[in-house]
Amino acid sequence: MKLTPKFEQQLIESANLAGRWHTNNQNNEKHPWGGVRNSADNGRFLYEYFPSTGVCGGGGVWTTATAIMALLTMSRKLLDLRGGGEEFREPAIQAGAYLKSLQILDKSKESNYGGFREVTPQTPCSYPRDAATGAMALIALYRETGDKDCLRRAQIFAEWYHQYGSDEKGWPYWAFDFTTGKGERGKTGHIPLIPYQAWQGGGALVYYWLYKVTGDKKWFGFFMQIVELLMAMHAHPEDKWIFKQLEGDDFSIAALLAAYRETKDKKILATYQRYVRGQWTLMDEDGSCFWGFFFDNFNNVEYLQLCREEGIQEDLPALEARILKTLKFGLTLQEVCPRDIRAYGGFYGQCLYGAVRHQIHARDTAYSILLHMRVVGETGTPFLAGSRETPYYSAWNWDKIAIPQCAAAYPPAKEA
Numbered sequence: 001m002k003l004t005p006k007f008e009q010q011l012i013e014s015a016n017l018a019g020r021w022h023t024n025n026q027n028n029e030k031h032p033w034g035g036v037r038n039s040a041d042n043g044r045f046l047y048e049y050f051p052s053t054g055v056c057g058g059g060g061v062w063t064t065a066t067a068i069m070a071l072l073t074m075s076r077k078l079l080d081l082r083g084g085g086e087e088f089r090e091p092a093i094q095a096g097a098y099l100k101s102l103q104i105l106d107k108s109k110e111s112n113y114g115g116f117r118e119v120t121p122q123t124p125c126s127y128p129r130d131a132a133t134g135a136m137a138l139i140a141l142y143r144e145t146g147d148k149d150c151l152r153r154a155q156i157f158a159e160w161y162h163q164y165g166s167d168e169k170g171w172p173y174w175a176f177d178f179t180t181g182k183g184e185r186g187k188t189g190h191i192p193l194i195p196y197q198a199w200q201g202g203g204a205l206v207y208y209w210l211y212k213v214t215g216d217k218k219w220f221g222f223f224m225q226i227v228e229l230l231m232a233m234h235a236h237p238e239d240k241w242i243f244k245q246l247e248g249d250d251f252s253i254a255a256l257l258a259a260y261r262e263t264k265d266k267k268i269l270a271t272y273q274r275y276v277r278g279q280w281t282l283m284d285e286d287g288s289c290f291w292g293f294f295f296d297n298f299n300n301v302e303y304l305q306l307c308r309e310e311g312i313q314e315d316l317p318a319l320e321a322r323i324l325k326t327l328k329f330g331l332t333l334q335e336v337c338p339r340d341i342r343a344y345g346g347f348y349g350q351c352l353y354g355a356v357r358h359q360i361h362a363r364d365t366a367y368s369i370l371l372h373m374r375v376v377g378e379t380g381t382p383f384l385a386g387s388r389e390t391p392y393y394s395a396w397n398w399d400k401i402a403i404p405q406c407a408a409a410y411p412p413a414k415e416a
Helices: 005-024 061-082 086-101 128-145 148-163 198-214 217-234 252-263 266-280 293-310 316-331 362-376 403-407
Strands: 046-050 055-058 175-177 182-184
Touching (some): 005 061, 005 086, 005 316, 061 086, 128 148, 217 266, 252 293, 266 293
């Protein structure tokens, strides 16, 4: 997919600015939140910020994780692009330390061992799908720094995720209460009973990534359990609910693509294609999407690569045009006014079709970085020759990037 030099630079600068939104608002000893030093929030990023009121909140397990993956990618890719980017590496490692503080490694209560607390080290519960993203960030830290403690923790989490954070079928619970040591699908009068929802299947990627990193087929078996359940959901005759879930697919479709590339099962491919094409029907003329401007478009980019790799018959010029249109719309969601440091560089999110600019959100900001770096890495223009790809949320590049290659430009992280 050919991008103009100007648009390439727009995507790179957007990602750079989005990275700085994270680092400018990270709590650390250089700029502590509220002027309070020696805070237990050290390394923590913002979760959301409301410019109209000034209200904001600290990040929890999943947005800390997405920021780590985004910043590590920025650090590595900007080194390729410009010979810089080191300033994003240390904040990601600091955030990794905060992430570790959320994980329970106390063996006195077996049912809790390995799980992540949702928001702070005191939070009494977890949303297991969110927690899976936390373990994905640990895998990213291991791949990028060689920190073996991160891999150890990711595997401990994955054991917990399968044995306690999921039901007997291997599907993640909606919530897990560390006080009772039990998972749940909802509470009467508090949270309605939550049925299986396809977006929860995105957590299967933690098993897939562990399989690719370690070669242990146990993780692939756990991964395929969730894939089989996802396939059953997508086979539902009234399939429109799949396309219009409030939370989008949350990378469950990325899990299906990874499963297809491993198994070459044509049924999985057909399911994947039906979903991706179904999402196209929900895209507005201006390029905005029902929910996921960034992960929906990431699916499009991945599908484009699959079509090229396997010679799939698809209208590729139309697909490329769709990708470009949504990329351009996504850029309109970024706050580029430098007057408010808590807004500057962040992306407005948590709003269907981007209808209003209400809250700056860590989710969209981190996803934009991963998408933009992924697209820039695909251009093939001379000054990007040799640019290493981002494997995060991708079904590719897991076999390409080994720890020695990633860490070659940097000293290894100290092992915890």
